[in-house]
Amino acid sequence: MPDRNHEFGRLGARGTRGSELVARRLDALVDFIVTPVTTPRGLLARLHYLTTSPKAMKAARAAGLTVTDRTLKAWLAGTQNPSKANLERVEQAYRTVRRHNVARHLLKRLNSSGGTRVEIHPLDQSQVSAPHRRTLEYRHINVRRWDHIVTAWTTSDSHALDDAWTTGVLPDLGSQWGQYEYVTNIGFAA
Template identity: 65%
Template structure:
């Protein structure tokens, strides 16, 4: 089996790690609030999501939003504005709580009772690589039946765990799996 790439891009190839493309697609499926947190509307939407119940508040607190209830009420009423650091905490807490909330639903949709989900893997971009150094890499599809480790790592925002879980799935491509460690895009739907 091939080893992982140690000097990716040395000859001009362009792409991202496959697990990052998968995380980006899972983020798109999670359906985050589209309005940026820096806009008043986006901030209010995130704060309402994080404070709609006692359970949601507890999860937001565990995710790093540690301001008092009085401060939250002032932000919601528009009497005060959060600092830049607190805006980042709100965004981070919102993404963490949203991922936890949609994980079970996504996992059920992706696993589809053992049938799995078809994944399209678009190879890396070699347009800047000299012709003699280019590899013959083609568009591939793969049916992933067990998404548990990938989704768990995505929820935990565990980069290394996500990479390991993704590599465990793409080894099913056979001896060429190392060519798909870096990709331009990974597409799937749930």
């Protein structure tokens, strides 16, 4: 069984951790608000999402939106603008609450019909000298249990997501699974 890569890129290979690409793909499956938080429309859309119900407001507070109710009302009314740090907090709270709200539905879709087919594109070896290149090929795998992956993604826990992906999914590729820890792309739909 291969070890995990500790010196990735030392010989010129290029790629991204598979778990990071999985998180990006899960983010792409969620319909986040496209308008940037720095625009009035984007800020209002996020604030409305976070303040429409007591449950949403409680989740926003737990996610790090710690301003007073008076300040929130001023932002919603447009009489006061949040600082750059508060804009980042609003964005982070919005993404956290949105992930939490869609996680159960997304998990159900990913686990349905026996799992979801995932396409894995190998790392880029164009900068690796010929004696050190590996023979890598495009792979696909059917991931049947997404519970740990989606839970780690929902809480933005990159270490847990990496463990769930690297030790929970990749070994199903066979004895050479370590060659797919870093890849150029991972694709799946739900």
